[in-house]
Amino acid sequence: MKSILIISSQSFSLYNFRGELIKDLINKGCMVICAAPDMSNEIKKKLHDIGASTYKISGNRARISLIEDIFFFIDIYKLILKVKPDGILLYFIKPIIYGSIAAWLLGVKKRILLIEGMGYLFTENSISVKYLMRPVIRLMYFLAIFFSNKVIVLNDDDKKLISSMTFNKKKIKKIQGIGVDLEKFNSTSFLYDNTQYDFAYFGRLLKHKGINEIIDSIKILKKEGLSPRVAFYGDVDENPSSFSLDNIQEWQAKGYIEYCGFTDDVVNEMKKCKILLLPSYREALPRTCQEAAAMGIPSIVSDVPGCREVIIKDETGLLVKVKNSSDLATKMKIYLLDNELVKKHGKNAIQRAKNIYDVKKINNDMIAFFEAD
Numbered sequence: 001m002k003s004i005l006i007i008s009s010q011s012f013s014l015y016n017f018r019g020e021l022i023k024d025l026i027n028k029g030c031m032v033i034c035a036a037p038d039m040s041n042e043i044k045k046k047l048h049d050i051g052a053s054t055y056k057i058s059g060n061r062a063r064i065s066l067i068e069d070i071f072f073f074i075d076i077y078k079l080i081l082k083v084k085p086d087g088i089l090l091y092f093i094k095p096i097i098y099g100s101i102a103a104w105l106l107g108v109k110k111r112i113l114l115i116e117g118m119g120y121l122f123t124e125n126s127i128s129v130k131y132l133m134r135p136v137i138r139l140m141y142f143l144a145i146f147f148s149n150k151v152i153v154l155n156d157d158d159k160k161l162i163s164s165m166t167f168n169k170k171k172i173k174k175i176q177g178i179g180v181d182l183e184k185f186n187s188t189s190f191l192y193d194n195t196q197y198d199f200a201y202f203g204r205l206l207k208h209k210g211i212n213e214i215i216d217s218i219k220i221l222k223k224e225g226l227s228p229r230v231a232f233y234g235d236v237d238e239n240p241s242s243f244s245l246d247n248i249q250e251w252q253a254k255g256y257i258e259y260c261g262f263t264d265d266v267v268n269e270m271k272k273c274k275i276l277l278l279p280s281y282r283e284a285l286p287r288t289c290q291e292a293a294a295m296g297i298p299s300i301v302s303d304v305p306g307c308r309e310v311i312i313k314d315e316t317g318l319l320v321k322v323k324n325s326s327d328l329a330t331k332m333k334i335y336l337l338d339n340e341l342v343k344k345h346g347k348n349a350i351q352r353a354k355n356i357y358d359v360k361k362i363n364n365d366m367i368a369f370f371e372a373d
Helices: 011-016 019-027 041-049 066-083 093-105 127-146 156-163 211-223 245-253 266-270 287-295 325-336 339-356 359-371
Strands: 003-007 031-036 053-056 087-091 110-115 150-153 172-174 197-202 230-233 258-261 273-278 299-302 317-320
Touching: 003 066, 011 019, 011 031, 011 041, 019 031, 019 359, 031 066, 041 053, 066 093, 087 093, 093 110, 093 127, 110 359, 150 156, 150 359, 156 172, 197 266, 197 325, 211 325, 230 266, 245 258, 266 273, 266 287, 273 287, 273 325, 287 299, 287 339, 299 325, 317 325, 317 339, 325 339
Parallel strands: 003 031, 003 087, 031 053, 087 110, 110 150, 150 172, 197 230, 197 273, 230 258, 273 299, 299 317
Antiparallel strands: none
């Protein structure tokens, strides 16, 4: 494989979530080209420093606009025509849909889709989403899968859902997430008894991530006389389900959380936290939970697709009922009152991370998809 084009809707993810894969592809002699609509100078420099080339394309990750999407497709088509890649890796919904069609039309040999989760359109149940947008997206996924060689998913539920959108189920392959750098995320300097926060949430501040449930559970615990120290790390987002900065500042003013904003230094910020919270409504295979596990930090996650697979129940973390603040408060209380259980689950999580989340093993699986006949 001589050249690989990777297209995302978000340049941040190219370096922060695909950086190790890009390095491994380059080390195997591949030329790697990265493209995204919001290709900032900072991300561009980071990608150039590891040996990748970059292109900025038009488009908006969250906004639905026929005109913008047409230009997005044209930009992808022109880029493929220009760089003539041997293989293409597409992730996030718009690159998957439009990139797969363009790559097929232009005869790209290896067309691989990475579906990391079904997102807002498959968790929101408003009438417009459920009966109008979702059927359209299912049809678009059907076409994207048809025009691809391989479709990679991260959990069994998504594999089942995506398999229902194609006649060729052999195309669908599951891997264990996108991997964790176990040398970077490790437990050697993590001290359970010297943390700044009891709980932390890392990620986009979206409703379907269970943010409301976290706030409500904190209120419940405070009424019971407990004072959990909870940190939020993440940005407000263009996504329709994002909370506003005003919401977050209000929660902080009332003493529910401490808002730490976005961080590039996830390792050192995680060291300040004892337990990870992710009461999401649906995930692919959340990387933050994998990173936390590698550091010896147990997670409390929802019993939903993706989340339930990232822990072993009552061994490396705790499961909660989805959209259930009372159950979340109960599970948070269990950990608050039993530090030895936190340590035990954290120790188990480290071993699980070593066994299945090593980024080197997962990247080898990804590269094998490009090399296969």
